[in-house]
Amino acid sequence: MSSKVICTELSLPWFQVNALALLPSVENKSVKSEWAIFSHGYTSHKGDCLNWATRLVEVGVPCLIFDQPGHYLGSFHEVSSLQDFKDHSHELFSEAYLRLNALLEQNLGVGQFPSNTSIILGGHSLGAYSAIRALSLPTFQNLKRIAVAVGIGIGQRQATHLFETAFYEKTLSIRRQLVSPHLDSRKVFVWLKHEKENMVLSGERVHMITGEDDVVVGANGMEAFFKILEDQGNVVTADKPKRLPHHEPATATAHIYSFLKNHFGWA
DSSP: OOEEEEEEEEEETTEEEEEEEEEEOGGGSOOOSEEEEEEOOTTOOGGGGHHHHHHHHHTTOOEEEEOOTTBTTTOOOOOSOHHHHHHHGGGHHHHHHHHHHHHHHHHHOTTSSOOOOEEEEEEETHHHHHHHHHTTSGGGTTSEEEEEEESOOOOOSSOOSGGGSGGGGGGHHHHTTSBOGGGOHHHHHHHHHHHHHTOOOOSOEEEEEOOTTOTTTOTTHHHHHHHHHHHTTOEEEEEOOSOOOTTOGGGGHHHHHHHHHHHHTOO
16 A cells, blocks of 8 residues: 655644654555554654554554654754643644644545544653553544553663663763753653653553563563553553563564554454
């Protein structure tokens, strides 16, 4: 199936980011009613999710991937405060959904593709947290929804992010400058840990994928977050591949596709 990539931007009153929409060809007549929206982890960019979207659009799933606010590898746009990021960054999933729908209508034609019935919200690390949080946004309440969360958990040790480990020690000064000064890692990591430990969410569907060799999440980190979500009445499943290092989220592509294929019963 041929597909089309469209460069676009997402805007909220607090920030603006770059995004890419990947649209299936309507000529194939196999555009699916499931859509997917993905975002990346801290200090990275939407390219981390490109392989995920590429694999899904090949089988007819319309996709959109976007940059997190204040992340310079993806968008040269600022954030005004950490509080704005905390309060509103997850709302970009809603804006992404509305933009994807508009782009489908503009490029494939109104009525030329199936109505959307299910939404896949996914991400890596910070993006995974945002995707889970976005499940409860009003935009998605009339849809079947699922979050696919890659490289996420609650760290059970001192180091809280990859570039605070020896792996990235030599590039620390550079990496701290890849995000807005308002998104200082020491503040962001404390916030994320607190949010995950105290997340209030019920009645949602979440699938977690974290590698055994993920040195950021660490041993039992995924399981700790799994239990918090499950104890609140969410349906949670997990996959723990032997090899899925935190800094290589693209390697989750096959695991994401395999899970979604079985979940939705794709041929």
